[in-house]
Amino acid sequence: MQASLGLYFSDGPPRLNPLLLRLTKQHIDIPPGEPRYVVTDSFALDADVDVYTVQPYAHHLAKEVKSFGTLPDGTRKWLIYIREWDFDWQGVFRYARPEFLPAGTTIIIEYTYDNSAANPHNPQRPPRRVTYGQRTTDEMAELWLQVVPRNPSDGPRLARESAWAAAGKSTGWYLSNM
Numbered sequence: 733m734q735a736s737l738g739l740y741f742s743d744g745p746p747r748l749n750p751l752l753l754r755l756t757k758q759h760i761d762i763p764p765g766e767p768r769y770v771v772t773d774s775f776a777l778d779a780d781v782d783v784y785t786v787q788p789y790a791h792h793l794a795k796e797v798k799s800f801g802t803l804p805d806g807t808r809k810w811l812i813y814i815r816e817w818d819f820d821w822q823g824v825f826r827y828a829r830p831e832f833l834p835a836g837t838t839i840i841i842e843y844t845y846d847n848s849a850a851n852p853h854n855p856q857r858p859p860r861r862v863t864y865g866q867r868t869t870d871e872m873a874e875l876w877l878q879v880v881p882r883n884p885s886d887g888p889r890l891a892r893e894s895a896w897a898a899a900g901k902s903t904g905w906y907l908s909n910m
């Protein structure tokens with residue numbers, strides 16, 4: 733088998749400039765036997781965006797993975813809702829058509845974990861305390877959204893705000909675990 737590489741060139745600049753928004757919760761501390769441990773995070777949009785992809789990330793204890801936008805008028809727009817999470821479902825989910833979220837929308841994640849012996853996906857027998865971490869026996873609550881701002885000039889600011897929000901949560905976690 734021989735590898736190949738395809739390169740595609742354009743006569744002009746890209747038409748769309750996507751960026752990634754990251755929501756994360758790193759203060760996770762799930763007691764052994766806890767059948768319903770919930771974590772949330774949110775990010776407020778101050779620009780109109782189209783959402784092209786959603787990428788949830790969690791490990792074996794996750795049961796439910798939810799993300800939605802609360803629009804400025806108070807209505808809820810679902811971005812993803814997985815009622816029975818499976819570790820093998822980590823990946824990028826692409827919308828058939830981009831989902832519009834107006835400025836003033838708050839994006840919310842809500843992940844529910846089951847650290848009980850009744851959870852067939854629990855790798856710990858008997859269940860043990862589980863905290864945030866990179867190992868699959870730890871847990872994570874991450875959601876990445878690929879968005880394109882309707883106004884291209886909003887992109888750099890929106891990317892910076894999202895990066896600062898996620899970095900602040902990461903720094904807080906690392907400082908509290910030193």
